[in-house]
Amino acid sequence: MGTMTSKRESGTVPNGIGRSVKRTEDARFLLGKGRYTDDLRIPGQAYIYVVRSPHAHANITSLDASEAKSASGVVDVLIGSDYLDDGLGTLPCIWQVRNKNGSVMAEPARYPVAVDRVRYVGDAVAVVIAETLDQAKDAADLIVVEYEPLAAVVAGPDAIMPQAPIVHNDAPGNLCFDWEIGNRAATEDAFSRAHHITRLDVINSRIVPNPMEPRSVVAIYDDIADEYTLHTSTQNPHLVRSLLCKSVLRIPEHKVRVVSADVGGGFGVKCHLYPEEVLLTWAARRCGRPVRWTADRSETFLSDAHARDHVTHGELALDSDGTFLGLRVSTVANLGAYLSTWSASIPTYASAPNLAGQYTTPAIYAEVKGVFTNTVPVDAYRGAGRPEANYIVERLIDAAAREMGLDRVEIRRRNLVPSAAMPYATPLGPVYDSGDFRKCLDMAAGNADYEGLAERKQDALRRGKLLGLGVSCYIEACGVSPSRANGISGGRIGGFEMAEIRFNPDGSATVFSGTHSHGQGHETVFAQIVTDKLGVPFESVMLVQGDTARIAFGHGTVGSRSAAVGGSAIVVAGERIVAKGKRIAAHIMEVDVEDVHFEDGEFRSRGTNKVMTIAEIAHAAYLPINYPLDQMDPGLDEICFYDPTNFTFPNGTQICELEIDPQTGHVELKRFVVADDFGRILNPMIVHGQVHGGIAQGVGQALLETVVYDADSGQLLTGSFMDYAMPRSCDLPSFEVSYHEDSPCTHNPLGVKGCGEAGTIGAATAVMNAVLDAMSSVGVDHMDMPASPSRVWRALRAATSKLPRPTASASATAGNGNQVGNAHGE
Numbered sequence: 001m002g003t004m005t006s007k008r009e010s011g012t013v014p015n016g017i018g019r020s021v022k023r024t025e026d027a028r029f030l031l032g033k034g035r036y037t038d039d040l041r042i043p044g045q046a047y048i049y050v051v052r053s054p055h056a057h058a059n060i061t062s063l064d065a066s067e068a069k070s071a072s073g074v075v076d077v078l079i080g081s082d083y084l085d086d087g088l089g090t091l092p093c094i095w096q097v098r099n100k101n102g103s104v105m106a107e108p109a110r111y112p113v114a115v116d117r118v119r120y121v122g123d124a125v126a127v128v129i130a131e132t133l134d135q136a137k138d139a140a141d142l143i144v145v146e147y148e149p150l151a152a153v154v155a156g157p158d159a160i161m162p163q164a165p166i167v168h169n170d171a172p173g174n175l176c177f178d179w180e181i182g183n184r185a186a187t188e189d190a191f192s193r194a195h196h197i198t199r200l201d202v203i204n205s206r207i208v209p210n211p212m213e214p215r216s217v218v219a220i221y222d223d224i225a226d227e228y229t230l231h232t233s234t235q236n237p238h239l240v241r242s243l244l245c246k247s248v249l250r251i252p253e254h255k256v257r258v259v260s261a262d263v264g265g266g267f268g269v270k271c272h273l274y275p276e277e278v279l280l281t282w283a284a285r286r287c288g289r290p291v292r293w294t295a296d297r298s299e300t301f302l303s304d305a306h307a308r309d310h311v312t313h314g315e316l317a318l319d320s321d322g323t324f325l326g327l328r329v330s331t332v333a334n335l336g337a338y339l340s341t342w343s344a345s346i347p348t349y350a351s352a353p354n355l356a357g358q359y360t361t362p363a364i365y366a367e368v369k370g371v372f373t374n375t376v377p378v379d380a381y382r383g384a385g386r387p388e389a390n391y392i393v394e395r396l397i398d399a400a401a402r403e404m405g406l407d408r409v410e411i412r413r414r415n416l417v418p419s420a421a422m423p424y425a426t427p428l429g430p431v432y433d434s435g436d437f438r439k440c441l442d443m444a445a446g447n448a449d450y451e452g453l454a455e456r457k458q459d460a461l462r463r464g465k466l467l468g469l470g471v472s473c474y475i476e477a478c479g480v481s482p483s484r485a486n487g488i489s490g491g492r493i494g495g496f497e498m499a500e501i502r503f504n505p506d507g508s509a510t511v512f513s514g515t516h517s518h519g520q521g522h523e524t525v526f527a528q529i530v531t532d533k534l535g536v537p538f539e540s541v542m543l544v545q546g547d548t549a550r551i552a553f554g555h556g557t558v559g560s561r562s563a564a565v566g567g568s569a570i571v572v573a574g575e576r577i578v579a580k581g582k583r584i585a586a587h588i589m590e591v592d593v594e595d596v597h598f599e600d601g602e603f604r605s606r607g608t609n610k611v612m613t614i615a616e617i618a619h620a621a622y623l624p625i626n627y628p629l630d631q632m633d634p635g636l637d638e639i640c641f642y643d644p645t646n647f648t649f650p651n652g653t654q655i656c657e658l659e660i661d662p663q664t665g666h667v668e669l670k671r672f673v674v675a676d677d678f679g680r681i682l683n684p685m686i687v688h689g690q691v692h693g694g695i696a697q698g699v700g701q702a703l704l705e706t707v708v709y710d711a712d713s714g715q716l717l718t719g720s721f722m723d724y725a726m727p728r729s730c731d732l733p734s735f736e737v738s739y740h741e742d743s744p745c746t747h748n749p750l751g752v753k754g755c756g757e758a759g760t761i762g763a764a765t766a767v768m769n770a771v772l773d774a775m776s777s778v779g780v781d782h783m784d785m786p787a788s789p790s791r792v793w794r795a796l797r798a799a800t801s802k803l804p805r806p807t808a809s810a811s812a813t814a815g816n817g818n819q820v821g822n823a824h825g826e
Contacts, residue, residue: 077126
């Protein structure tokens with residue numbers, strides 16, 4: 001769906017870098033031959049059903065599982081006291097945020113099964129293991145749990161009120177951290193000199209990621225070897241293994257193998273260590289049998305990490321010409337009932353440093369309060385903090401333009417960081433290495449026919465519609481991440497990536513990568529890199545991923561890092577292959593190694609006609625008869641652990657044009673125009689698909705998706721697709737995507753910046769800016785997401801101006817083609 005404009009299909013190698021090679025992995029997916037965790041069937045397996053709390057907050061006064069244990073087919077029932085008796089640990093958070101005073105954040109214990117208190121609806125209370133899933137469910141009904149209900153709190157700002165119920169006794173006032181970044185004094189000074197100050201309060205609504213494949217876990221324990229195998233639908237197998245071994249099981253990592261085969265979508269929600277992964281590993285040892293669990297969709301709403309849920313106040317200081325002088329942002333971030341794997345980093349280091357945006361704002365200060373509530377824990381979701389930063393900045397800019405009577409595109413243009421200023425150090429730490437922000441803005445504005453907007457608005461009014469156009473200029477720090485930067489900011493995890501290229505004697509090659517594909521097309525793109533750099537036929541390259549027993553180490557796929565970090569590791573490993581190949585070729589050709597040149601898969605001797613293909617070099621390396629054994633080992637296998645020196649900074653401009661039917665509140669997207677700078681593009685078709693998916697998820701949050709909890713009981717009211725609306729094809733226009741390819745990343749060997757999250761970063765903002773542009777003509781200047789039909793309809797009914805109706809001529813032209821508003825999402 002949509003059009004794609006790329007300056008060139010670069011590269012001269014067939015199926016190499018820059019070519020729109022069709023995804024090789026799609027054949028098995030389309031034929032139903034994917035290998036997902038839930039497809040596994042292990043002899044002797046038992047099924048697990050997790051009993052979950054019906055209360056948002058309650059003490060467990062008693063739990064009787066005796067009748068359930070004696071039920072037909074039941075293998076065992078495990079509860080919190082069993083877990084404590086076995087001396088196992090708690091689930092960790094891998095980021096430690098410090099408070100403004102330098103003290104560390106509160107880290108209350110999170111057990112995978114409740115010990116004495118439940119803290120959200122869905123908190124695990126017991127684990128039933130049975131021969132069949134139905135028997136496990138039947139036995140669960142026999143467990144008698146007596147609760148002492150406690151008052152609950154579900155909204156972040158409410159949680160830090162003086163009389164709020166306390167979620168954790170060791171987190172006074174429900175405060176996890178009170179963090180800050182930027183120069184407060186310089187920002188206060190900038191505001192004191194401002195000609196105009198725009199103030200805005202926004203809510204970045206809570207959403208449920210909902211990948212197509214629910215989470216699934218199969219655990220096996222080998223009592224002879226005292227080893228575990230955990231099959232799980234994760235984006236990051238090595239992280240799961242490390243956290244499971246160090247923090248929970250407290251055993252050496254070589255005792256645990258984590259396997260993640262095909263994964264049906266991740267979007268960040270599958271990059272955490274979950275309670276179920278702990279519970280099944282524990283249960284497999286306790287009962288001595290393989291055990292399995294797969295969430296149903298309702299369980300997904302209750303057990304998968306939620307996302308976003310920020311309440312933010314922002315202020316933008318400007319001079320009389322609309323030049324940005326300073327930015328102040330204060331956020332209350334709802335963390336849910338417990339710290340999840342990455343959660344402390346999302347509203348802090350993953351979000352706030354991006355508040356500088358594409359602009360030269362000289363003084364910025366931000367503060368974030370992370371708070372506990374009686375809700376599902378919150379963690380990473382596509383964009384992970386960067387969409388939240390973009391949302392407040394770009395909403396503020398639009399509001400400032402309206403208040404000061406300035407053009408929305410022009411106010412952005414005059415504040416953009418010029419390309420000549422690169423590398424550009426922002427006041428919040430990130431250093432942009434390359435980019436031409438004005439070029440992307442002008443491309444998008446031109447492609448969207450921004451100059452013709454007024455005429456289209458008048459035409460819409462004649463038809464009784466309100467037309468709006470929204471602009472969002474985005475930039476994100478991704479390609480995560482330099483290990484040193486992680487450590488400085490409180491990360492307890494490295495940021496390097498590993499790749500190994502192993503040639504076989506016939507010249508084919510196997511790539512082992514620590515990244516993990518769950519829809520991104522790694523099998524195709526990584527093969528393109530090897531084909532381009534080493535000249536190996538595309539069809540002779542195989543990718544191995546997702547298995548800690550086969551991959552030396554890795555940090556998985558999060559933060560648009562696979563190409564920038566994982567791909568760079570492949571390039572460096574390939575360079576080492578070439579270096580060794582030159583030495584082998586020099587020995588066989590009887591020339592100096594300095595005289596050997598490698599290009600297009602061939603080693604040539606300068607000044608002679610001697611040539612060897614890389615396949616011949618591989619054969620010689622594995623049949624070392626005429627081989628320099630005194631200088632190097634046989635074989636052709638090289639590995640690289642690549643640690644980036646900086647983040648990458650994909651950027652661009654997104655413009656949304658839409659129409660609102662004031663009679664129904666229905667919002668119809670008419671156009672969505674994008675100009676992106678991803679640096680060098682490895683496969684334009686795959687990049688295009690990534691952009692499409694990202695935009696769709698941003699549109700979903702803007703128009704349809706939101707989590708609703710009952711404020712009193714803490715019950716999740718949007719716990720299924722009956723109440724939680726997902727975007728459908730009819731909600732989306734044809735996307736018009738163009739690329740600016742003249743500003744490659746300067747610090748990685750591929751020149752890539754990443755594209756996996758970019759579509760999401762600015763999409764919700766562009767849509768909401770368009771909604772408010774449309775409604776501002778009738779006096780509506782603020783609305784929080786989602787802009788669903790009922791919310792838009794109510795806002796328009798409260799408007800200060802008369803709503804438009806079709807003119808007689810427009811009605812006659814429309815004839816009988818009455819449009820029924822799409823009201824799903826209420």
